[in-house]
Amino acid sequence: MFGDQSAEPYFRPSRRAAFSVLGASVVAGLTACTAAEGAYESSTPVLTPGAAAESPAVPAASVSPAPTPTPTPTATKRIRKSFVPDYQLPPIVGGLAPVITKIETQHPVVFLTIDDGNIKTPESVKLLAEYDYPASLFLTKDTIADNPAFFNAFKAQGSLVENHTVTHNINMVRQWGYQQQLTDMVGMQEYAFHHYGRRPTLFRPPGGAYSNVMRKAVADAGMKAIVTWEAKANAGKMDYQVGNSLRPGDIVLMHFRAEFAADLAAFRSAQLAAGLEVVLLEDFLGVA
Numbered sequence: 001m002f003g004d005q006s007a008e009p010y011f012r013p014s015r016r017a018a019f020s021v022l023g024a025s026v027v028a029g030l031t032a033c034t035a036a037e038g039a040y041e042s043s044t045p046v047l048t049p050g051a052a053a054e055s056p057a058v059p060a061a062s063v064s065p066a067p068t069p070t071p072t073p074t075a076t077k078r079i080r081k082s083f084v085p086d087y088q089l090p091p092i093v094g095g096l097a098p099v100i101t102k103i104e105t106q107h108p109v110v111f112l113t114i115d116d117g118n119i120k121t122p123e124s125v126k127l128l129a130e131y132d133y134p135a136s137l138f139l140t141k142d143t144i145a146d147n148p149a150f151f152n153a154f155k156a157q158g159s160l161v162e163n164h165t166v167t168h169n170i171n172m173v174r175q176w177g178y179q180q181q182l183t184d185m186v187g188m189q190e191y192a193f194h195h196y197g198r199r200p201t202l203f204r205p206p207g208g209a210y211s212n213v214m215r216k217a218v219a220d221a222g223m224k225a226i227v228t229w230e231a232k233a234n235a236g237k238m239d240y241q242v243g244n245s246l247r248p249g250d251i252v253l254m255h256f257r258a259e260f261a262a263d264l265a266a267f268r269s270a271q272l273a274a275g276l277e278v279v280l281l282e283d284f285l286g287v288a
């Protein structure tokens, strides 16, 4: 144990399991996506990425001297990489996707993940842009189908859409066999590809519970890993499964809920206090 939080967070020798490759079948009690999800509300889409528009780097040796108006229609701002990732995503072994709970890294980085997609407010777009946070958005088809275009604004800021199923059945591990789980995952893969032009590489189980059957379905659906968490921003405050502050490599869970601004404020406060940079998980894992 290293409960004592001392001054140098980056070189902790601890070898906490960063991912569960062992068969531990079901992780319960990770209260993601709980009751508050019932609230469902839509709002006006924000489709103006204007503020985020930055002029892209000009290619060095441009062929034509003619002033061609460079159309950069959906040019996304790629995530800054001020580091060389020091973490290797475990491979799929025996047909089972790895499960990642935290990234073992010596870099002062933290990863923001935002789930579901129920509450769609211009404010959430504005805040992520203002803080320049890229995030992994684990979206559920059934909660975004009323307005999938809303999430394009985040994409334009450098966030990526990942897979949180079609139906968000928090009991899928217990109630469904392999084929039904796979179908629910593939449905979201295709939906994401259709609306956002990319098939997700990461999967977050609704409610957080997973099993080896799920790990196999995730791999067979074409994804690289199951991603859980050890810290979350919830009800306007941070909750930690380990310790009482953010650590390098933490994966933080949030939701698109009514209290988005308060949750993000709690996260930002913890992130700044810990001196961590918010970087995109997919960039760090090489699965963007």
Ligand SMILES: [Zn+2]
Binding pocket: 032, 033, 115, 116, 164, 168, 206, 207
């Ligand atoms: Zn969820």
